[in-house]
Amino acid sequence: MSKKFDVLCVMSFLAAAILFGGTLSRAQQEGVSFSENHCVNCHSRLTTPLSVSNKYYDWHTSLHRDNGVGCEKCHGGDPTTNERERAHQGVFPADRPQSRVHPAHLPDTCRTCHPRVVASFVESRHYQKLKESNMGPSCSTCHEHMAAAVVQSPTEAAALCARCHNTVGGLLPPRPEIPERAQQVMEALNRANGMFVWADRLLEVGQEKKLNVTEEARQLKAAKTVLSEAKIEWHALEFDVVRKKADEAFERAGRVKDRLMKLLYPQSVQ
Numbered sequence: 001m002s003k004k005f006d007v008l009c010v011m012s013f014l015a016a017a018i019l020f021g022g023t024l025s026r027a028q029q030e031g032v033s034f035s036e037n038h039c040v041n042c043h044s045r046l047t048t049p050l051s052v053s054n055k056y057y058d059w060h061t062s063l064h065r066d067n068g069v070g071c072e073k074c075h076g077g078d079p080t081t082n083e084r085e086r087a088h089q090g091v092f093p094a095d096r097p098q099s100r101v102h103p104a105h106l107p108d109t110c111r112t113c114h115p116r117v118v119a120s121f122v123e124s125r126h127y128q129k130l131k132e133s134n135m136g137p138s139c140s141t142c143h144e145h146m147a148a149a150v151v152q153s154p155t156e157a158a159a160l161c162a163r164c165h166n167t168v169g170g171l172l173p174p175r176p177e178i179p180e181r182a183q184q185v186m187e188a189l190n191r192a193n194g195m196f197v198w199a200d201r202l203l204e205v206g207q208e209k210k211l212n213v214t215e216e217a218r219q220l221k222a223a224k225t226v227l228s229e230a231k232i233e234w235h236a237l238e239f240d241v242v243r244k245k246a247d248e249a250f251e252r253a254g255r256v257k258d259r260l261m262k263l264l265y266p267q268s269v270q
C-alpha cells in the first residue's frame, strides 16, 4: 500500500482509519465486483425472513465487502449458481455444529486470512475452553457478524468481559480484575490509535507543504507495526504484553508528532 493511499484514506475515511489502520480497500482501488456472486445477488434482494435479510446489510457496509470477501468465504456453499438448494450445499445456520461459522469452527474459518490473530487467540484460555466444552467467547463474540463492530470503547469491552467474568451467580467465579484490566488495555490501544491519527494528519500537512518528511513517515510506519502487534497479541489475553506494546507505539508516534510540530510550526513549539 503506498503512502499516498494511506494519506488519502486518513482524509476521507477518518473513522475507518482509526479502526483499521488507514488503508484504501481493494474494492475502492480495483473496483471489486460481486455481479457474478449469486450469494450476494440473491441475498441483496431478500426482504424476508428479517433475521436473514438483515445480515446482508451488515456485509454490504463492511470492510470485508470492500476487500472482496464474499459470503462463501466464511459460510461455504457455491456462489456460482443461482439455485438456492445448490448454492446452500454446506451452508448451515451458525448454531449447528456442522456450520463453518459455529463458534467452535470460527478460528479455522477466519485463520485463512487472519493467521496471526488466530495463532494468538489459540494461546488463550478462551480457545482451550472453546475446544473442550464449546464454552467461552469466539471471534464473533467481540466482532459480531461482519467485524463491522470491533468492540471499540473501553467501557464496552469491560462490560463484555464482565458478562461472564463478573456477574453474581454467573457460571464463572467473579473476577472483577479481568474487566478492569481489559478496560485499561483498551484505553491504551485507544490512546495509541488517537496519537496515530494526530501524527498522520501532521504528516499529511507536511507532505502538502512539500517538506521533507520521509524520515518521519518511516518512523511512523515502524511504530504502526508495533501497534498492530499489540492488537494481534490482545487475542492471547496477555494484558501486560499488549499494554507494553500499545504504550511503546503511543510514545514512538508521539515523538514523531513532536518532530512534525517543530518542523511545521516552529514558532509555537519551544
Ligand code: HEC
Pocket: 038, 039, 040, 042, 043, 046, 048, 049, 052, 071, 072, 075, 076, 077, 078, 079, 081, 082, 083, 084, 087, 088, 091, 092, 093, 094
Ligand atoms: C436464489 C437465492 C439464494 C442464493 C443464491 C443463496 N441464498 Fe442463502 N438464503 C436464501 C433464502 C431465501 C434464505 C432464507 C432461509 C431459507 O429459506 O433457506 C437463505 C438463508 C441463508 C443463510 C441462513 C442460514 C440458513 O441456512 O438458513 C445463510 C448463512 C445463507 N443463506 C448463505 C448463503 C450463501 C453463503 C450463499 C452462496 C454460496 C447463498 N446463501 C446463496 C436465498 C439464497
Ligand code: HEC
Pocket: 039, 040, 043, 051, 052, 053, 055, 056, 059, 060, 064, 069, 070, 071, 072, 073, 074, 075, 092, 093, 094, 095, 101, 106, 140, 144, 145, 146
Ligand atoms: C467474514 C466472515 C463472514 C462473511 C464474509 C459473511 N458472513 Fe454471515 N456470518 C458470519 C458469522 C461469523 C456468523 C455467525 C455469527 C453471527 O450471526 O453474528 C454469520 C451469520 C450469518 C447469518 C445468520 C444465520 C446463521 O447462520 O446463523 C446469515 C443469514 C448470514 N450470516 C448471511 C451472510 C450473507 C448473505 C453474507 C454475504 C452477503 C455473509 N453472511 C457474509 C460470518 C460471515
Ligand code: HEC
Pocket: 019, 020, 021, 063, 064, 067, 069, 073, 074, 106, 109, 110, 111, 112, 113, 114, 139, 140, 143, 147, 150
Ligand atoms: C477471504 C479472506 C477473509 C476471511 C475468510 C475473513 N477475513 Fe476478516 N478481513 C479480511 C480483509 C481483507 C480485511 C480488511 C483489512 C485487512 O486488510 O486486514 C478484513 C478485516 C477484518 C477485521 C477488521 C480489522 C482490520 O484489520 O481492519 C476483522 C475484525 C476481521 N476481518 C475479522 C474476521 C473474522 C472474525 C473472520 C471469520 C469469521 C474473518 N475476518 C474472515 C479478509 C478475510
Ligand code: HEC
Pocket: 018, 019, 020, 021, 106, 107, 110, 111, 114, 117, 118, 121, 137, 138, 139, 140, 141, 142, 143, 150, 151, 189, 190, 193, 228, 229, 231, 232, 234, 235
Ligand atoms: C475478547 C474480544 C475479542 C475476541 C474474542 C476476538 N477479537 Fe479480534 N479484536 C478485538 C479487539 C479489541 C481488537 C483491536 C481493535 C482496535 O483497536 O483496532 C481486535 C482486532 C482484530 C483484528 C485486527 C488486527 C489488526 O492488525 O488491526 C482482526 C483481524 C481480528 N481482531 C480478528 C479476530 C478473529 C479472527 C478472532 C477469533 C479467532 C477474534 N478477532 C477474536 C477483540 C476480540
Ligand code: HEC
Pocket: 125, 126, 129, 135, 136, 137, 141, 157, 160, 161, 162, 163, 164, 165, 172, 178, 179, 182, 237
Ligand atoms: C462468553 C463468556 C466469556 C466472555 C464474554 C469472556 N470470557 Fe474470559 N473466559 C471465559 C471462560 C469460560 C474462561 C475459562 C475459565 C476457566 O479457566 O475455566 C475464561 C477465561 C479467561 C481468562 C483466564 C482466566 C484465568 O484464570 O486467568 C482471562 C484472562 C479472560 N477470560 C479474559 C477475558 C476478557 C479480557 C474478556 C473480555 C474482552 C473475556 N474474558 C470475556 C468466558 C468468557
